[in-house]
Amino acid sequence: AEWGARPAAARSAVLQAAARALEARRGELIEVAASETGKVFAEADVEVSEAVDFADYYAATAKELDRVPGAVFVPARLTVVTPPWNFPVAIPAGGVLAALAAGSGVVFKPAPQARRCAAVVTEAIWEALDGAGVPRDILALVDVDEGDLGRQLISHEGVDRVILTGSWETAALFRSWRDDLPLLAETSGKNAMIVMPSADLDLAASDVVRSAFGHAGQKCSAASLAILVGPVARSERFARQLVDATESLRVGVPSDPRSEVGPVIEPPQGKLDWALTTLEEGEHWLVAPRPVEDAPAEYADRMWRPGIRTGVRPGSRTHLEEFFGPVLGIMHASSLAEAIELQNAVAYGLTAGLYTQNPADLERWLEEVQAGNLYVNRGITGAIVQRQPFGGWKRSSVGAGTKAGGPNYLVGLGSWHATAGGAPSSTLHLRGLDTRITGLIEAAQPSLDYEGFEWLRRGALSDAVAWDREFGRVRDVSRLKVERNLFRYRPVDVAVRATSDAAWPAVLRVAIAGVRAGGRMTLSAPVGLPAGVRRVLGDLGIPVHVETDDEWIARVQQGRREGGAGRVRLVGGTDAVTALHGALSAATEGDPDLAVYANEVTTAGRVELLPFLHEQAISITAHRFGNPDRWSEEVI
Known part of the structure; x- marks a missing residue:
């Protein structure tokens, strides 16, 4: 709790020190990766560079967690990091450093084939913690049996989150041990x-x-x-x-x-x-x-x-x-x-x-x-x-789907809560919004009091700003000229479910984020929506279902069997959302292909748009033998 309560800037300083400590151990890390896991020198060398890059990058992006208007980030108390043996330096370092940057305590359980690599990585991070006066207990290295002890660790109720890099089958095994396990995993590839x-x-x-x-x-x-x-x-x-x-x-x-x-x-x-x-x-x-x-x-x-x-x-x-x-x-x-x-x-x-x-x-x-x-x-x-x-x-991703080493990875390593809105501003108006969204807000206006309408409008405007600055753009993150490294977002199908105690403005807020993202969305609620709102949603191609929790869960199960939406956004009070999440997880037996977003609804577009979007990185070689190759630029 003390570590998580530190300002993100203070945690960032520790990660920067960890970057220097890892760099100082380059030779040792190359040697241990080669001798323990068979990495050839050239590949082990770039792994060390990647570990250093993770430390520096997460040090920078951690500061943004304290700067999201309309939402406050609450770190997970305890994260278990379970990396693979095939990247014995970079991936373990990346997972541990990300969790630490997000303010969580970490239990680091390495792959048995890479326990010595894990020890050297841990020692480097401990050195950075020592320098900042932070107890080493914040990061515990545990080399335990992968059978009974591993199961006890992963399924323990004190574990708030697990970061896994491994096979999809391992993710399914973890969920079979604890069906509601918050799991963020990079899994298999073909x-x-x-x-x-x-x-x-x-x-x-x-x-x-x-x-x-x-x-x-x-x-x-x-x-x-x-x-x-x-x-x-x-x-x-x-x-x-x-x-x-x-x-x-x-x-x-x-x-x-x-x-x-x-x-x-x-x-x-x-x-x-x-x-x-x-x-x-x-x-x-x-x-x-x-x-x-x-x-x-x-x-x-x-x-x-x-x-x-x-x-x-x-x-x-x-x-x-x-x-x-x-x-x-x-x-x-x-x-x-x-x-x-x-x-x-x-x-x-x-x-x-x-x-x-x-x-x-x-x-x-x-x-x-x-x-x-x-x-x-x-x-x-x-x-x-x-x-x-x-x-x-x-099936190459389980959980939130945010990319390691990307701008949103830390966002998914804790929970988000709404902050009180500021005073209404006369400069805020609907004219700056997408016409689909203004139509939805105007249809809902008779069912909202002034505070609810203002809160909803504030959220829609935050979405517009976030879309303009981040989610609606294709950005070249490196600007190397000879290589185009593009980052973009693609819409994804989402099933939205409101609990019986869900606030009406919160339901609309999530719907507005889904409309802005542009993917396919279904909206389910235990009671009917105002006729005007339902008509606008129908015109936008968004099905609305009035049903009980059990009926909705059964429909989600049927949809999963037919290849339907792999993401769910729950809206409601904390207790009701927790209960519904548990019921859904039990009914689907912790299906790793189903990602559930259960955060409190906020006005922050930076947070609320993410469940409706896939991240995609594109790297294009823009030269042939040193000669610029401009045709790909025209396509982008």
Whole structure:
């Protein structure tokens, strides 16, 4: 509580000190990542840089938590951070530092395969805490058994939030232990790169191989599929380039600085063993994966030369399953439309790539592809803090969906409460608002007292400002010229439910945010809405349901089975919302595909618009061999 009560600026100073402490341990962190998890030096080095970037970035964005007009941020008391082994420095540091920046105490439970990396990261952060006179107890490193003790930790009622990076199945397991667990998770990926006939095939081959086999393919962002369109699929030259690039990779021990591909974390088993040894009907090896015969004893059965399988068919295991190892599948498509359909067919939506020099291709792909991180004419791994905030769509994300290393990540690490509004201002009027929203407010005016109307108008104006400054823009966050790093928001389907004690202005406030975001929304309430409001909502295509809590929950369950809205916004008093959230979680058995937003309703557009929007990061290489490539700028 004492840590959370500190001003965000004071917490930021500790994170800045943590950045310096991590940087000072660069050599030690590289060594321990290599020796413990098999990271080659080049990849471990950039991981340290990413950890430092997380510390500096969250130090800056934490200050914004204290500057949101109309809402006050309340930190979670205790956050459990459970990172993976494949990024043993950057991801653990990012999760721990984010929770600390948001004012939470942290229990840090590392992956068993990366406990020594976790110890060095923790020591660096402890050093920063010592320097600020903050007790080390704020950050507890716990190396516990992943069975019974791990379950007790995750499901403990004292845990307010869990930050997970791991598989979707792990997220589902956590929710099976505690169905109402507040979980923010970056999960699995099955990522594809589309190569169009207009692409520079030499560069495409290089980036496909680098994206597929970096860290032996053990990245959730790795290219697991390459979808070759039209004549690219028949190009013998492109096939030779893939073969040459793959076979020339130096597979070696992580202690050798020349190694480009290191060992897998353990001898292949299950899905990965199948992927390395078994072909499906119609497939054949373009490059057959094989174990390195002269590997040192400590890496026996763990060092594999990468493989490429061709003839992958739609709907096959290779098309749909994540293998997490050095295997690339090749698919063929006759058109971009077919390629996008194959790319979107998987349950995940983490990273996606496109190689093309055709503006029409880029425009269509950006409109239709379903993934959180998009890459054009470059590799699809190696996201950079702020420049390419990281996080996916669909089953690649559980919870609020805000991206690590992005502008909204800390916003979801606590709760938000309304603040008292200021004195009414004669300069505030409806003329500055979207006509859809003015129509809705005017229809509701007879059902509102003056204070309710003024509060609602204040919220609508806050939405307009937030939309203009943040959510309605496509921003180039780096301005590098030779690389466009764009950040944008896309509307998402949301089911809004009001409890029996929900204040009428609060229900309207949430509806106004949904209208502003522009996605599909349903509104459910236990009592009927005023006829004028219902008529306007109907004209806007927003269905209104009058039903009990049980009827609404049953409809949400049916909608989930049919692929309906994966987000819910609850509106009402704290006790009623908590009870409804619990009932929904129990009925859906903690479904990780369902994200529930239960914050108190505020006037802050910065907070209220987020449930209605997906984040998407786009990175476009804007040059060829140093020559500016301006056609993509026209598309954006």
